[in-house]
Every structure is written in structure tokens, then in C-alpha cells.
Amino acid sequence: MSIRPVVEARSAKPTLEGAGVHLHRAFGFQDPTELDPFLLFDDFRNEDPAYFQKGFPWHPHRGIETITYVLAGTVEHSDSLGNTGKLGAGSVQWMTAGRGILHQEMPLGNAKGQMHGFQLWGNLPSSMKMTDPRYQDVAAQEIxxxxxxxxxxxxxxxxxxxxxxxxxxxxxxxxxxxxxxxxxxxxxxxxxxxxxxxxxxxxxxxxxxxxxxxxxxxxxxxxxxxxxxxxxxxxxxxxxxxxxxxxxxxxxxxxxxxxxxxxxxxxxxxPVAWHGPIVMNTQDEIRQAIADLRNGTFVAPAH
CATH class of the missing domain: 2.60.120.10 (Jelly Rolls)
Structure with missing residues (x-):
């Protein structure tokens, strides 16, 4: 048995994201090899709805998976495939963006105005970058x-x-x-x-x-x-x-x-080519994703 050395201990940094959500970012938008296959980790925790209620309006994802774990409050979500739902306290949503999806996540908090959750981004290998999007919604009692x-x-x-x-x-x-x-x-x-x-x-x-x-x-x-x-x-x-x-x-x-x-x-x-919520392997693929957003071919049609 061998103890893993502690390479680094660092505090999460206050960050504004979405339409003005105050959160703390532990890592993200830096060296993607540090914690490969993980790209970003955010802690969104507040007791004042003014700091989270504007949420994360419609935005794209391609080439990654997003993992949302809610501890307190609720998060409403909807996407370009026609899916809608609500994540409650203790629940998890694992979204595979694959070839592309547009979605929004709107934190609502609880009766006391509290909201606490985490979002982790996981990278996808090149063989799965353009796979079909899918969700795995897990209620608290299933964990x-x-x-x-x-x-x-x-x-x-x-x-x-x-x-x-x-x-x-x-x-x-x-x-x-x-x-x-x-x-x-x-x-x-x-x-x-x-x-x-x-x-x-x-x-x-x-x-x-x-x-x-x-x-x-x-x-x-x-x-x-x-x-x-x-x-x-x-x-x-x-x-x-x-x-x-x-x-x-x-x-x-x-x-x-x-x-x-x-x-x-x-x-x-x-290799990682990164443009906000789009993560591919090459800059050419990033340029293609941006072109797809402009011409309306970024996501598959809703069923």
C-alpha cells in the first residue's frame, strides 16, 4: 500500500458565472492535465437568492459531461431536446452533452432561501465527443x-x-x-x-x-x-x-x-481544445462547433 502524496491544497476562488451566480471555483479553465479527466469544479452555495436566482440561462455544451449534485434547494432544468425537470436536495444529474446540447439550469433555493450544490465537468474521449446527448437523473433515495x-x-x-x-x-x-x-x-x-x-x-x-x-x-x-x-x-x-x-x-x-x-x-x-462550455481535441473542431452554433446544426432535433 502507498499513500498518495498531497500535491496541492488550495482554496476555491469566488467567481461569477451564468447570469450572475456567485459561486466558488476549485479548478477550471487552467491546465487540463492536472486532474484529467476532470476539467472544472464549482461550489454554488448561498443563503441570499439575489446571489443565485438569475441562474445559468440557455447555453451550449459539446464534448463533455456535466455532473450536478444538489445538497440544498432545487434546480430547474430544460434543454433543446425538450427535456424538463427539477433536481431536489440530495439528487444528481449526470448529463452527457456529446455532439451538442443547449440547456439552462435555474437554481431556486429552498423555503429559507438557501441553495447549495456542486457542478463537475468531465471530459469525453475523442471517440465519444460526437455521441448522442443523454441524461441520468438520480433521486436522493436512489443513492x-x-x-x-x-x-x-x-x-x-x-x-x-x-x-x-x-x-x-x-x-x-x-x-x-x-x-x-x-x-x-x-x-x-x-x-x-x-x-x-x-x-x-x-x-x-x-x-x-x-x-x-x-x-x-x-x-x-x-x-x-x-x-x-x-x-x-x-x-x-x-x-x-x-x-x-x-x-x-x-x-x-x-x-x-x-x-x-x-x-x-x-x-x-x-489533446484538449477548450472554448468555454465546448471542449474538443483540436482548434479545427472548436471552429466547427462555433460554425454549427451559428448555422443551427449544433444540436440534434428534438424528438
């Missing part, structure tokens, strides 16, 4: 949850974990997408296949992630529930942890516990 003896809870959205299989299937990047909660002071190790690129995103509480150079993950500074934890080195809310190569990560939860996403996938290792 299996595993509870360990120490109180650790893991929601398995995609992939297999601790004998449970997530409901989203047939994804190009062979991803694993887990929502993990660890109680205060608990130390936990998770296996990740060596061939996968992996990252964690902390969004509640704090945790120390063990590094290969410091396998304990602590510097013996403060005791939390009988275990010594270096609070200074802990990663807190809205922190991205990018891991290097290995087959496991070890996490030490802080004094209030921690909740984070653990996401990994098989790298595609192909």
Missing part, C-alpha cells in the same frame, strides 16, 4: 449510503465502494464519486485505484490529509478525542486537495468532524 462502525458515512454516487454501487453508469472516465462524512477525531483510510487521478473537496468541518512524507498526517500539536492532530495543517471549508500517485488516502477528522467529496477517474490523456 446508496454506507455507515461504518465508527460513524463514517459514505454516499456512493458513482462507482463501487464498500460493497455498494452507485446508480450512475456508463460514464467515459470510469469515475468514483463519493460524499464522505467522518465524525470528530476519527482517522480513516480509503483505497483508490492507482491508475486514477484523484482529488478531495472539503465543504464542512476540517481534516488533515496524510502525506507520503508524513504518513501520520499530524504534527502532534493538539489532542482531539484522544488523537493528536495538527490543527494548523488542517484543510477546511471550500478546500481542494489534489493527490499524486498511490493507492490510498488517510484522513484525520478535526474537532467538529469533516464532510468532503472524494472524486477520481481514469485519465483520457488526449
Amino acid at each position: 446508496p449510503e454506507v455507515i461504518d462502525d465508527d460513524g463514517t458515512r459514505v454516499k456512493v454516487i458513482v462507482g463501487e465502494f464498500w460493497g455498494k454501487k452507485g446508480p450512475v453508469e456508463g460514464i467515459a472516465a470510469d469515475p468514483q464519486y463519493l460524499d464522505i462524512s467522518i465524525p470528530a477525531g476519527v482517522k480513516k483510510t480509503f483505497r483508490i485505484d492507482t491508475y486514477r487521478r484523484a482529488f478531495a473537496y472539503v465543504f464542512e468541518g476540517q481534516a488533515a490529509f496524510a502525506d507520503a512524507s508524513q504518513p501520520t498526517g499530524v504534527l502532534l500539536e493538539k489532542e482531539v478525542m484522544g488523537q493528536e492532530v495538527n490543527i494548523r495543517d488542517m484543510s477546511g471549508d471550500r478546500t481542494l486537495i489534489r493527490f499524486g500517485t498511490g493507492d490510498e488516502i488517510t484522513v484525520q477528522a478535526g474537532p467538529e468532524g469533516v464532510r468532503f467529496l472524494l472524486i477520481s477517474g481514469a485519465p483520457i490523456e488526449e
